[in-house]
Amino acid sequence: MFHCKIKEQWKRPSVSVQESIVYLVAIFGxxxxxxxxxxxxxxxxxYAGIKLTEVDISLPGNIAQNVIMVIYVCVLGPVLEEILFRGLILQSLRPWGDNLAILVSGVLFGLMHLNLPQGASAVLAGFFFGFVAIKTGSILPTIVLHILNNVVAMVSSVCGIETYQMLIFDGFMIVISLVLLLMRRIPFHEISKKASSNVVQPEHPYRVVFLQSAAFWVLVALFAYCSFFSV
Known part of the structure; x- marks a missing residue:
């Protein structure tokens, strides 16, 4: 079953050239x-005097290690993560509704980063990737977007771009993204209003997904520990 769910997501995406451009810009927004x-x-x-674990994707220095790091961060990591979160988790949750599937897969994607600042950012990216996967019917566009996002992060880290410089670029891309999204009028709030008609709906999907999942709470605990104590 899982094999079929993943295999189905490798089909050619249903997306126009205009939408592709919007998605490419929007991911940076x-x-x-x-x-x-x-x-x-x-x-x-x-400011509160609490030390959080900092994200470090700088290259270690050794050529072989650098190559492995670049391949993992820019290619292997995005592909594997999209297969897991948008190809398996998202699709497995769609019988409970697409909006819930995007919510849960996005939150789990953020928690997987085991770092509060990076995890918060990853949650937003996870929501967007989930929307694109459902809108296009394929994980191929999300793999491309994920790779591009990680490549930019890697380049900014390697080139030593200052935080304020990156935020200026971010602000510019946010404005451009908002303009394009308003022009295209992509209905983020109407991804899917109902689940598949051939699936019996559970009475309490939120309780089933979150409160009754021991794995979820273990991941939350691990996320908190790595964010605050693994400094």
Whole structure:
């Protein structure tokens, strides 16, 4: 069953050239909002005297290690993560409704990063990736978007771009993204109003997904530990 769910998501995406351009720009807008959110969270905790684990994707220095790091961050990681979160988790949750599937897969995607500032940003990206996967009927566009997002993050880290410089770029991309989205009028709030008609709906989907899942709470605990104690 899981094999079929994943295999179905590798089909050719149903997306126009105009929508592709919008998605390409929008991912940097979403990442920009995430960067502002992450920096804000980091500053807030710094002000409170609480040390959070910092994200480090700088290259280690050794050529072989550098190559492995780049391949993992820019190619292997995005592909595997999209297969798991948008190809398996998202699709497995769609019988409970597409909106819930996007919500849960996005939250789990953020928790998987095991870092509060980066996790908050990843949640927003996860929501966007989930929307694109459902809208296009394929994970191929989300893999491309995920790779591009990680490549930009890697390049900014390697080139030593300052935080304020990155935030200026983020602000610019946020404005451009909003303009394009308003022009295209993509209905983010109407992804799907009902689940598949051939699936029996559970009475309490939110309770089933979150409150009755031990794995979810273990992941939450691990996320909190790595965010605050693995400094």
């Amino acid at each position: 979403v990442s920009g909002v995430g960067d502002f959110l992450g920096v804000g969270i980091q500053k807030l905790f710094d």
